[in-house]
Amino acid sequence: xxxxxxxxxxxxxxxxxxxxxxxxxxxxxxxxxxxxxxxxxxxxxxxxxxxxxxxxxxxxxxxxxxxxxxxxxxxxxxxxxxxxxxxxxxxxxxxxxxxxxxxxxxxxxxxxxxxxxxxxxxxxxxxxxxxxxxxxxxxxxxxxxxxxxxxxxxxxxxxxxxxxxxxxxxxxxxxxxxxxxxxxxxxxxxxxxxxxxxxxxxxxxxxxxxxxxxxxxxxxxxxxxxxxxxxxxxxxxxxxxxxxxxxxxxxxxxxxxxxxxxxxxxxxxxxxxxxxxxxxxxxxxxxxxxxxxxxxxxxxxxxxxx
Amino acid sequence: xxxxxxxxxxxxxxxxxxxxxxxxxxxxxxxxxxxxxxxxxxxxxxxxxxxxxxxxxxxxxxxxxxxxxxxxxxxxxxxxxxxxxxxxxxxxxxxxxxxxxxxxxxxxxxxxxxxxxxxxxxxxxxxxxxxxxxxxxxxxxxxxxxxxxxxxxxxxxxxxxxxxxxxxxxxxxxxxxxxxxxxxxxxxxxxxxxxxxxxxxxxxxxxxxxxxxxxxxxxxxxxxxxxxxxxxxxxxxxxxxxxxxxxxxx
Numbered sequence: 001x002x003x004x005x006x007x008x009x010x011x012x013x014x015x016x017x018x019x020x021x022x023x024x025x026x027x028x029x030x031x032x033x034x035x036x037x038x039x040x041x042x043x044x045x046x047x048x049x050x051x052x053x054x055x056x057x058x059x060x061x062x063x064x065x066x067x068x069x070x071x072x073x074x075x076x077x078x079x080x081x082x083x084x085x086x087x088x089x090x091x092x093x094x095x096x097x098x099x100x101x102x103x104x105x106x107x108x109x110x111x112x113x114x115x116x117x118x119x120x121x122x123x124x125x126x127x128x129x130x131x132x133x134x135x136x137x138x139x140x141x142x143x144x145x146x147x148x149x150x151x152x153x154x155x156x157x158x159x160x161x162x163x164x165x166x167x168x169x170x171x172x173x174x175x176x177x178x179x180x181x182x183x184x185x186x187x188x189x190x191x192x193x194x195x196x197x198x199x200x201x202x203x204x205x206x207x208x209x210x211x212x213x214x215x216x217x218x219x220x221x222x223x224x225x226x227x228x229x230x231x232x233x234x235x236x237x238x239x240x241x242x243x244x245x246x247x248x249x250x251x252x253x254x255x256x257x258x259x260x261x262x263x264x265x266x267x268x269x270x271x272x273x274x275x276x277x278x279x280x281x282x283x284x285x286x287x288x289x290x291x292x293x294x295x296x297x298x299x300x301x302x303x304x305x306x
Numbered sequence: 307x308x309x310x311x312x313x314x315x316x317x318x319x320x321x322x323x324x325x326x327x328x329x330x331x332x333x334x335x336x337x338x339x340x341x342x343x344x345x346x347x348x349x350x351x352x353x354x355x356x357x358x359x360x361x362x363x364x365x366x367x368x369x370x371x372x373x374x375x376x377x378x379x380x381x382x383x384x385x386x387x388x389x390x391x392x393x394x395x396x397x398x399x400x401x402x403x404x405x406x407x408x409x410x411x412x413x414x415x416x417x418x419x420x421x422x423x424x425x426x427x428x429x430x431x432x433x434x435x436x437x438x439x440x441x442x443x444x445x446x447x448x449x450x451x452x453x454x455x456x457x458x459x460x461x462x463x464x465x466x467x468x469x470x471x472x473x474x475x476x477x478x479x480x481x482x483x484x485x486x487x488x489x490x491x492x493x494x495x496x497x498x499x500x501x502x503x504x505x506x507x508x509x510x511x512x513x514x515x516x517x518x519x520x521x522x523x524x525x526x527x528x529x530x531x532x533x534x535x536x537x538x539x540x541x542x543x544x545x546x547x548x549x550x551x552x553x554x555x556x
Contacts, residue, residue, distance in 0.1 A: 282397060285391065285394065286408065288388065288391075291380060291383075305399065
């Protein structure tokens, strides 16, 4: 069912070298191609629109769900709606990811709208990795939208990674945290050539003692453009921290707008934002260890985006 | 053997500010040198010119007879010159383990990273997976910086004020470590320092002031002189304790 190219794309977006263990759903060029469910995790095709429902039973521990999407043809415009029900006190990892291989001259696009209900006391780690390749002129476009409702005492960890080959992306992430819910978002983004990426992360700290940490690191090279919006809204006794750093190179453009909004006197919100080139002292240090300037630059960028 | 011949450095050539003036010195193999002197005397510039961070305005640098004056830092490093920065840079996303592995990557001998940390008074378990970023204190950064130089098999190792930020308890350990690398690798060590206990490690002590070498001698001779005079190392004549405020007389 899956050819060599498909397997390569799977490896890039999910680090999968073979069929994953546990629950998975592989989507290729707008169609579901392979699926596996377990006793605790069910995957059901939506009846009203394109997409799946992933249902994790309460108290499910240590299981993972892989839901990679691969696009290997040009002129594909795939929109998918996925809903995730993460049962009470479960502890699961969901690895999503989209790889586009576009050899043609027409655009290929995948828009994934993911809605998560993370129930009371549950722990969710959600990893989303984007990758593109192909020699054609056709653009590779990914526009993910992630909506998360995190109930009382839940812990949500998001890793959003786009390292290579996506020409245009517009990422929207909206999260609502109830009492004692905890959120950590790690975003890594690299753009080059004339790529453009826009990321908007909005967190609503509604519950008492909820907390959120957003750590965004990006590198913009060549003539690429990155636009970031971060908004932490503290509506209760809560803690929030946005830390966004960008390394800018050549003729790239980075626009970063961190916003913190407090609607409660016990909301503690902090934002830090920095954009700058690679520090010359960092290059000097690594060159003094025997690295060439190029090797030093690569090591610094690799670490920064790790 | 590292020779600096008629070496001068102007950092802002328009203003004609000469940082180093006609420096002539030879650092012989397997010796420990301590360079001391007042702030702004040119000590760190001397270290940076040896590493290749600065290029001299005139003069020559020879390593074992090879002219390395125009050689870039990378090539000097590969020839066996190392430099521990006075204010080491921090790296977001690079762990202590990553940095030490990078440092050891050109060392043909197998290096135990945990031992490196132990030698600078840090517990490997606590530090290996920490990022070399602003979460580390100045003293911790300084020790990791020293460890990056210890990770290498060097002909010439230059340490710029290694004691700064190191607490008293770790000081003795650090002194032992310098002795050990000197013995293990036959490394020529150049320590820039104001500390008497560091000076006690030296075979020779060099005093730099106002961009020139004002004195150079064996440790005991020099230390005796420094302690006897107990004076400051101003570039001009200094009268200590005269009146309420001691002032340098220009």
